[in-house]
Amino acid sequence: MAHVVTQPCYDCKYTDCCVVCPVECFYQDDKMLYIDPNDCIDCEACVPECPVEAIYAEANVPAQWQSFIQLNAERSAALKGDGHITEKQEPKEGPECKKVSA
Numbered sequence: 474m475a476h477v478v479t480q481p482c483y484d485c486k487y488t489d490c491c492v493v494c495p496v497e498c499f500y501q502d503d504k505m506l507y508i509d510p511n512d513c514i515d516c517e518a519c520v521p522e523c524p525v526e527a528i529y530a531e532a533n534v535p536a537q538w539q540s541f542i543q544l545n546a547e548r549s550a551a552l553k554g555d556g557h558i559t560e561k562q563e564p565k566e567g568p569e570c571k572k573v574s575a
């Protein structure tokens with residue numbers, strides 16, 4: 474089990490989540506953040522921090538976002554080199570961020 478970042482994070486990247494993670498298992502690319510399922514300890518600290526409710530326990534990921542489970546595993550592994558994020562940064566709130574357009 475692990476926690477998974479899903480679609481609402483896409484193009485928003487509020488980054489409140491990574492600050493509270495005790496095992497620093499968040500990674501980012503230009504579009505969103507990902508959780509490394511090998512390091513996540515399911516503490517749930519990050520869940521209430523996300524303003525767009527993008528983070529779910531793997532068992533509770535909504536049906537339409539199931540593909541994000543594998544995506545988090547693949548992208549976090551690929552971003553080990555320079556994608557580690559442990560501190561809050563300015564939100565991206567790009568054009569595809571749901572919160573901005575809502």
Ligand code: SF4
Binds near residue numbers: 478483525
């Ligand atoms: S707080 Fe939510 S929207 Fe922000 S980076 Fe984390 S998962 Fe993405």
Ligand code: SF4
Binds near residue numbers: 493494495497515517
């Ligand atoms: S559930 Fe806990 S360990 Fe897993 S990503 Fe969130 S804060 Fe980190």
